C-alpha cells in the first residue's frame with residue numbers, strides 16, 4: 553500500500569496570512585490541505601464582537617478546513633472564545649503556546665506558559681471540560697531551556713488534544729539558528745496525541761529529511777518556506793524538487809500578487825496600509841526571484857502605490873524563478 557499523502561497545513565502568521573492572503577493563495581496554488589488562522593487574543597465577554605472574529609468568519613473562508621487559534625491564559629475567557637468560535641461552526645480551536653515575543657511571554661501567554669505545567673494543567677482542565685470544541689496546541693521546546701516541553705508533556709498527555717504542533721526551537725531563539733530535530737524526536741516519542749511537525753520546511757529536500765526521519769509523522773505545518781515558495785505544497789505532493797521552467801512561476805506569482813493587492817486596496821484606506829502589507833509580502837516572496845534582492849530594496853522605499861506597482865511590474869518582467 554502506498555504511504556498516505558502528508559497533510560500540509562498553512563502556518564498562522566499574524567499580519568501576513570490574513571483571510572485575504574489565504575483566499576488569494578488557494579485561488580492560485582494547490583497542495584495545501586488545512587489552514588490555521590493567526591491568533592486571536594482571549595478577551596472579556598463584552599469584547600467578543602464580529603470585528604475581532606472577522607478573520608475567521610465562515611463567509612471569508614477559502615473552502616479549505618480552517619482552524620482558528622487563540623492566545624491567552626484565562627480559562628473563562630478561553631472557554632467563551634471557544635463558544636463564539638463554535639457558534640461560527642468551528643469544531644476545533646488551537647491554543648498558542650509558542651509565540652516567542654517577550655511582551656507576550658512576560659504575561660505568561662504564548663511560549664511564556666511552557667515553564668508552568670501546573671498553570672497549563674489548570675487551564676486545560678477547565679477548557680477541555682467546558683468547551684464545545686476540540687482543542688489542539690502549538691508549542692516550542694521551551695523559553696530558554698528545551699527541557700521545559702518535556703516537563704509539560706505528561707500534562708498534555710492527560711487531555712484529549714487533537715494534535716500537538718511542535719516547532720523545535722526555544723522562544724529565546726525566536727527564528728534564529730536551526731531547528732533541533734533530536735529534541736523534536738524526544739518530544740514526539742513522549743507525546744500521546746497526534747504530533748504535527750513545524751519548522752524550516754523551506755524546500756522539498758528539507759521536508760523529505762523530516763519525513764524520512766519520522767515516517768509516522770503525517771502532518772506538517774509550513775510557514776516562511778511556503779510564503780517564499782508558494783509552489784512548495786505542489787512540489788511536495790507531486791514528489792518533485794521544483795516545478796519545471798514551463799510551469800510559469802513568474803506569471804503565477806504575478807497573478808497572485810495582483811489579486812492580493814486588489815483585495816487589500818478594496819478594504820484598506822489609502823496607499824500606506826496597502827504598501828505596508830505588500831512590503832511584508834515581498835519580504836518572503838522575493839526569496840526565489842533572480843532579481844529579488846534588488847527588487848525588495850527598491851520597493852521598500854516606495855511611498856505611493858502607483859510607484860510600487862511600477863516597480864513590481866518592471867522587476868517581474870525580468871525575473872526568473874530560482875529554486
Ligand SMILES: Cc1cc2nc3c(=O)[nH]c(=O)nc-3n(C[C@H](O)[C@H](O)[C@H](O)COP(=O)(O)O)c2cc1C
Nearest residue numbers: 563564565566590591648719751752753774775776
Ligand atoms: C511574522 C510571523 C507571524 C507569526 N504569527 C504566528 C501566529 O499568529 N500564531 C502562531 O502560532 N505562530 C505564528 N508564527 C510562527 C509560525 O506559525 C511558525 O511556527 C514559524 O514561522 C516556524 O515555521 P516556519 O519555519 O515554517 O516558518 C509567526 C511567525 C512569523 C514569522
